[in-house]
Amino acid sequence: MTPAESHDRQLPDLAGGPVQRFDYPAVGxxxxxxxxxxxxxxxxxxxxxxxxxxxxxxxxxxxxxxxxxxxxxxxxxxxxxxxxxxxxxxxxxxxxxxxxxxxxxxxxxxxxxxxxxxxxxxxxxxxxxxxxxxxxxxxxxxxxxxxxxxxxxxxxxxxxxxxxxxxxxxxxxxxxxxxxxxxxxxxxxxxxxxxxxxxxxxxxxxxxxVHTPLPLWLSSGMRAVDHAVEGICSVAPAALMEAAGVGALRLLGQALPRCREAPEDVAARAACQRGAWLAATGMGRVRVGASHGLGHLLAGLAGVPHGLTSALLLPSVLRFNRAVNADRQALCAEALGAEDAADAVASLVERLGLRQPLADLRLSAERLRPVAEAAPGHFLVRSNPRPIRQAADAMAILEDALRALPPPA
Known part of the structure; x- marks a missing residue:
């Protein structure tokens, strides 16, 4: 086979896609x-x-x-x-x-x-x-x-x-x-x-x-989980991000609950930091999706802190996308020791005690409607694995997320 002939052949599906490009971060x-x-x-x-x-x-x-x-x-x-x-x-x-x-x-x-x-x-x-x-x-x-x-x-x-x-x-x-x-x-x-x-x-x-307030630490940890999950599930994945993301979820899935149980545990904080380091591998280099995109809009239009946006949205985004990337989600679920990625993330949110702070924000469908209307044009939402072409698609995710919340305290 000549080189020219080889160009006509399609590569097998490797790590989510045959063609991959990855720009390494400039951290020395x-x-x-x-x-x-x-x-x-x-x-x-x-x-x-x-x-x-x-x-x-x-x-x-x-x-x-x-x-x-x-x-x-x-x-x-x-x-x-x-x-x-x-x-x-x-x-x-x-x-x-x-x-x-x-x-x-x-x-x-x-x-x-x-x-x-x-x-x-x-x-x-x-x-x-x-x-x-x-x-x-x-x-x-x-x-x-x-x-x-x-x-x-x-x-x-x-x-x-x-x-x-x-x-x-x-x-x-x-x-x-x-x-x-x-x-x-x-x-x-x-x-x-x-x-x-x-x-x-x-x-x-x-x-x-250890001096970072625990609610901030845990909610920012959910942001790291979001980086890992949406990096693995990207429409344009990279082999490095897949491996790093899986490692990140294994660390964060164990160390974040440990931090809630024992906030002074330095080893648990260190494990979280290494999980966040791995999860960030693809930031700005691998295309993410609606959890990040809707999260940006929620933060800007509804004042929800970024870590809490991930806790609110990621399970619902995974459910919305499951029909088109169940194989990628299976990698996330396995890393978190579960059978279903959305359920695993929702369980982690519950274990970290983040549902009640979300409920206490008193979000409503009406308050989130501007988020849904802006979503189809947001650059991160546009790269979601399952296309979000209209406000109703985004609203379905947001309403699903609201249904999972307990009553306000």
Whole structure:
């Protein structure tokens, strides 16, 4: 057989599809299981940074004094600290953070906190790189969703500086080049992306993670489960994501309930971090579906925190998609020690105590109707394994999710 003749042959179905493309994330190093006060100074020195500006969650700093400890450990390389108090990323907060980076001539951002803080610093780095000093200058940098082939970014410049991230939740934001901000807290988020906008180095510190409030830890863990499940079930899967996703579900399915039982268990927190690390393998590199897409809309239009959106939506999305990807869902179910993926995820949500917080949000079909109406045009919903062509399709998922909730307390 000649090479030309071989091109006419169709490959057997391997790992969900014969043709696979995967762009590796630009994370240079992951350090897991080392206290960040030891690992961060070593990484800053290894990276050759002269001026490291520290961004830290204000509530975490009050509980732990971690910024002061890191400042002492960084010595002459420490360029100061920015304490973040908002879970909402607005243009004004982004411009303020960018001004702090410029003002101290930072060549590295050290971020200690959750996904919102990581995404804020991504936006700030984007603003510094593109000389953005007013909110109106962000508009030309937004992702475009016109045409086929997924969202397109106009940002072509190499970031002027990168991030070293110490995540305190399990969202995996450090692995993604996607970010966003809104004009005001209640306004829709606009999305941005650029190559190498995510972390250059990641430090997973389970001792610090013990200080993350348990409800936030568990709900962000469901976000990691969502990354793994929708990565495995992608319409364009990748062999690496399948293997990593299965490993992530095995870890998270055991370690998250253990964290609820024993919040001070450092080993359980470490296992969750490694599960989140594996689950994030495909973030921004493997197409996800309606749980992520509807989750973005729920967060923006109904104010539901991202981790809780995954707890609410993922079982119903799996049920909706079962007719077209039962084989992929079987991999998820097996990794979670069950026969059915939707039932396994729903059981995990129950074991983590996340149903009641969802019920207490008092969501209703009427309140979720704008989410359903926006869903068919959302870029993540458009890549759902079973097409969502009209608002009624999305509404069926949302109503199924609401039926699973107990009465409000």
């Amino acid at each position: 190093r992951v350090t897991a299981g080392v206290p960040c006060v030891e690992a961060v100074p070593e990484e800053v020195e290894r990276l050759g940074a002269r001026r490291a500006l520290l961004f830290v969650s204000a509530s975490l700093e009050r509980r732990t004094g971690i910024a002061e400890a890191l400042g002492r450990a960084l010595g002459a390389r420490y360029a100061g600290m920015v304490a973040s108090q908002s879970a909402h990323i607005t243009d004004a907060i982004v411009l303020e953070a960018a001004g702090r980076l410029r003002g101290c001539d930072a060549d590295l951002a050290v971020v200690v906190g959750g996904g919102a803080l990581v995404d804020t610093v991504k936006m700030a780095v984007l603003a510094v790189t593109h000389e953005v000093r007013e909110a109106s200058q962000l508009a030309p940098l937004r992702l475009s969703f016109e045409g086929e082939g997924g969202p397109k970014s106009p940002c072509r410049l190499e970031p002027r500086l990168r991030q070293l991230v110490v995540p305190t939740t399990l969202t995996g934001a450090e692995w993604s080049d996607l970010t966003g901000s809104a004009e005001r807290p209640e306004a829709p988020k606009r999305y941005y992306s650029a190559q190498r906008l995510g972390a250059l180095s990641v430090v997973y510190d389970p001792w610090l993670a």
